[in-house]
Amino acid sequence: MLTFYFAPHTCSLASHIALEDAGADYDLRRIDFGKTEQQSPAYLAINPKGRVPALVTPRGILTETPAMLAFVAQSFPAAKLAPLDDPFAFAEVQAFNSYLCSTVHVAHSHRMRGSRWVDAEDADSIAAMKKKVPQSVTACFELIERGMLRGPWVMGEAYTIADPYLFTLAQWLEGDRADLSRLPRVLEHRARMAERPNVNKAIAAELSS
């Protein structure tokens, strides 16, 4: 049995959708960011980084979305969520996911989590970071739009673990005031994902728990 720790409106949605896609049996545990529960001693014992997602498995605890997505794909091979027998094709999926976590998500985080990188009291610098988010997030997604997103799915004809991750980060485009007019293919992908029953099931479960 797996236990999946998440918070609504965060990147944990990507792994949550992948668990649904895999047909995995798992318990869902919400971490309440409103009460800073991610910094509670009980949760820090699960994930010392104080972030979501975390996945408790019989072997131990996993964190970090790209690692978790690959784990789900490899643990449930029948679901065909990644090209597991082709190191190059698998690396392409992983390169996409790595770009999302290390560049796209990071650009977004400067809107709400600026105090990770400047003193929390430095209101001017926090504001300066926020101000750049529309531009930096749009630039990140334009690279996806023009080159990485093959269509209809990220990797082309085959749906993979890259798709729920892109969908998850694309949820934040409006909040980040990205220039949507430059991202028609990203928005098309987002709409395509939103039609999938597993996506709706995961979102509904997060909002009702």
Add this chain to the structure above:
Amino acid sequence: MLTFYFAPHTCSLASHIALEDAGADYDLRRIDFGKTEQQSPAYLAINPKGRVPALVTPRGILTETPAMLAFVAQSFPAAKLAPLDDPFAFAEVQAFNSYLCSTVHVAHSHRMRGSRWVDAEDADSIAAMKKKVPQSVTACFELIERGMLRGPWVMGEAYTIADPYLFTLAQWLEGDRADLSRLPRVLEHRARMAERPNVNKAIAAELSS
């Protein structure tokens, strides 16, 4: 044949060492950051992100360190650079590498690359970011020190692709003015890595090319 694009003193060293560890046959191409060659049309055709590393393979081009490291491990299984047949253990390696790319490297980048996240002309905010780097980088490495680094190698007894990556980012500790007194085990690991012939070969090749 593989062609590996790198720049000295960047995170590309991690994949470079892994290619040596794998016994791979590859050509080395230096990208001159001093001449902003990473933004040249010729290099942007290889990697539109304008970053290193990039690995040109007969199948296509790969980017992103965690993806490249896993690709090297999977493509050269005889080198035993990752627990390839154990999805959980493989995910632990990948979670470590993902933390390095999305959190540790990002904390470091606020010292020299602040203009990614605020306007380049905003000297005060750029300076505010620089000022926090010693604290944020130390905090990142303390999590590694206290919990993630099992010793003697990152994952314990077995050397993996997590080791050259940690070594590479630990090169920057002094420049980032991290509190080294709090990181004895990280420094021990760095010294252990520095004794490996493949590490010295990779560094020497980067500095002489």
